Structures are given as C-alpha cells and as structure tokens.
Amino acid sequence: MSTFAAMRQGGRGYLLSMPAMVLFFCLLVLPLCLTLVLSFNVFDVQLGVKSGAYTLSQYLNLFSDSYFYEIFFRTFWISALVTLLCVVIGVPEAYILSRMGTPWRSIFLILILTPLLISVVVRAFGWSLLLGADGLVNQAIQALGGRPVKLLYTSFAVIIALVHVMLPFMIIPVWTSLQKLDPAAEQAALSLGASQAKVMRLVVLPQVMPGVLSGTLIVFGLSASSFAIPGLLGGRRLKMVATVVYDQYLSELNWPMGATIAVVLLVINLLVMLTWNRLVEGRYKKTLGV
Structure with a gap:
C-alpha cells in the first residue's frame, strides 16, 4: 500500500x-x-535557404576563417574582463551592503536593483551621450585643459557599459550568500587573534564562493551573448558574436551561417561555464574539507 x-x-x-x-x-x-x-541547411545567394538540403559548409567556413576567430576571441576576452571587474567591484559592495543596518540596507539595495528596471537600450544610449566626442566626459577633459579622447566605439566603452549593466547580477548572489553567514563566526575569529584580512580570506570568502560562482556564471554568459551594448557602443567596426549573428540574419540574409555562429557560441559558452563551475566548486569543497 x-x-x-x-x-x-x-x-x-x-x-x-x-x-x-x-x-x-x-x-x-x-x-x-x-x-x-x-x-546545417544549404544556403544559396539567389534562392536563400534550401529546406531538405544539408551541408557542413557553414561550420567549415566558420572554423577556417580567421575573421571569426578574431570575433570570438574579442567576445570572450571582453566577457572575462567584465566578469573580473564585476567580482572586484561587486563582492566588496555586497559585503558592505550585508553589514549595513536598517533602513540603509533597503535603500542601497533598491538603488542597486533600480537600473534593472530601465531598458538596456536606454542605458546604452545614456553611455553614448556620456562617452561621445561632445559628451560630458570629453567636455570635462577639455575643461581641465586636455584634448578630446575617442571613447565611443571602442572596447573601453563596451566594457564599462557591460560592467554597469551586469554588476547587479554579481552583487545579488553574493549578498544572498552573505545572509547565511553568521557574524559571530567573524567575531570569534577576531577574538582568537586573527587579522581582518585573514578572517576575510579563511572565514568569509569560502562561505560566499557559491554566490561568487553563480554571479560569475551569470555575468559571463550574459556578457558573451550581449547584443545591445556592443551594437550601440561598439559600432560597426568593433564586432562581437551577437552583432555578427544579427548581421548574418538581417543584412546578409544568410540564416544558416547566423545559426551556425549562434550554435558555436552556445557550445563554447557551455564548455567555459562548466569548466569554471567544476574548478571553483572543487576548490570550494577542498577549502571546506568536504
């Protein structure tokens, strides 16, 4: 029964x-x-996509053209740098947020989450106004006696905008992990003679690693597949994978090639994220002695 x-x-x-x-x-x-x-569909310039006819030519063209290697390399080094900057900025910010009292914690948490309510396109246009040739940044440089600097349509513009967009996705998982940390554990370590740096390294950091792992996976995945920021702030010359997929679909009308690039991006993204997850998780378990 x-x-x-x-x-x-x-x-x-x-x-x-x-x-x-x-x-x-x-x-x-x-x-x-x-x-x-x-x-895998065959593409003809005059006839378009041929349904029922399959080929590996798109994959062969992708893996034999150095242009696509450059695009993928640029996409992943920018995504990795954005992830690193989000960790450097977001983890201390989450720690400070977790140690705030009421009502300041709620106020700053709302300030962190508020940008998520604004469209990424709107924020990208905001950064273009700031970083443009006549933007506020260049106006400030000229007011200080300097010469205008080309900031828009560069890697710098894409990176700083992506960090701004992705930072909440790093702060929230780390802050959630810190909520499970008992402040008495830090106080006990300090009372036993450990320095603040040692407490952070041996007590706090191992406990927040699940949040850091979640945040890095989210930030890296979203950055590698981001379209609006690279498209609006990178321009036509600074291509990333998502913008190339867009061009293949809507400019070249080569849907099979666009699908091929998207599939390869997904596979590489999964491989990188699974490898990083295994490395960080293994180190986390080793630190905790599991």
Missing part, C-alpha cells in the same frame, strides 16, 4: 510539473533544435 501511495504521489508530481515542462520545451528546447537544424 505504501509503495502504491508513493507511486501515486510521484505521478501527481510529474502531472503538476507537466505545464512547466511543456513551456520549457516549447520556448527553449524546440527553438534550439530548430536553430541547430537550420545551421
């Missing part, structure tokens, strides 16, 4: 989760499968 009840309970669980599974399949799995199939 108990076995029958357990099976019935399990069946009920599957039944309740079925709508979410159908939604997940229709909105994520099915489009990815269609994109994968599209990447």
Whole structure:
C-alpha cells in the first residue's frame, strides 16, 4: 500500500510539473533544435535557404576563417574582463551592503536593483551621450585643459557599459550568500587573534564562493551573448558574436551561417561555464574539507 501511495504521489508530481515542462520545451528546447537544424541547411545567394538540403559548409567556413576567430576571441576576452571587474567591484559592495543596518540596507539595495528596471537600450544610449566626442566626459577633459579622447566605439566603452549593466547580477548572489553567514563566526575569529584580512580570506570568502560562482556564471554568459551594448557602443567596426549573428540574419540574409555562429557560441559558452563551475566548486569543497 505504501509503495502504491508513493507511486501515486510521484505521478501527481510529474502531472503538476507537466505545464512547466511543456513551456520549457516549447520556448527553449524546440527553438534550439530548430536553430541547430537550420545551421546545417544549404544556403544559396539567389534562392536563400534550401529546406531538405544539408551541408557542413557553414561550420567549415566558420572554423577556417580567421575573421571569426578574431570575433570570438574579442567576445570572450571582453566577457572575462567584465566578469573580473564585476567580482572586484561587486563582492566588496555586497559585503558592505550585508553589514549595513536598517533602513540603509533597503535603500542601497533598491538603488542597486533600480537600473534593472530601465531598458538596456536606454542605458546604452545614456553611455553614448556620456562617452561621445561632445559628451560630458570629453567636455570635462577639455575643461581641465586636455584634448578630446575617442571613447565611443571602442572596447573601453563596451566594457564599462557591460560592467554597469551586469554588476547587479554579481552583487545579488553574493549578498544572498552573505545572509547565511553568521557574524559571530567573524567575531570569534577576531577574538582568537586573527587579522581582518585573514578572517576575510579563511572565514568569509569560502562561505560566499557559491554566490561568487553563480554571479560569475551569470555575468559571463550574459556578457558573451550581449547584443545591445556592443551594437550601440561598439559600432560597426568593433564586432562581437551577437552583432555578427544579427548581421548574418538581417543584412546578409544568410540564416544558416547566423545559426551556425549562434550554435558555436552556445557550445563554447557551455564548455567555459562548466569548466569554471567544476574548478571553483572543487576548490570550494577542498577549502571546506568536504
């Protein structure tokens, strides 16, 4: 009777989760499968995509052209640098936020989350106004006696805007991890003669590593696939993978090539993120002695 009840309970669980599974399949799995199939379709300049005809030529062209290597390299080094800057800025900010009292903690938390309510496109246009040739930054440089500096349509503009956009995605997971940390553990370590730096390294940092891991994965993945910021602040010359996919779909009308680039970006992104997850998780378990 108990076995029958357990099976019935399990069946009920599957039944309740079925709508979410159908939604997940229709909105994520099915489009990815269609994109994968599209990447193997034959493309003709005059006729367009030939359904029912398949080839590996898009993948061969992608892996044999140094232009695409440059695009992927630029995308991933910018994403890695943005992730590093978000860790350097976001982790101390989350620690300070966790040590604030009421009502300042709520006020600063709202300030951190408020930019997420504004469209990325609007924020990108805001940065273009700041970094443009006649923007506020160059006006300040000229007021101080300097010469205007080219900031817009450079890697610097893309990086600083991506850090601004991605920083909340680093702060929130780390802050959530810090909420589980007992302040008495820090006080006990300090009372036993440990320095503040040693307490941060041996007590606080190991406890917040799950939050840092989550934040780095989110920031890196979103940065590598970002389109609005590179498109508006990088311009036509500073290409990243997402902007190249856009050009292949809407400018060149070469949908199979665009799908191929998107699939390769997804695979590389997954490999990098899974490798990083394994490295950080292994180090975290080793530190805790698990």
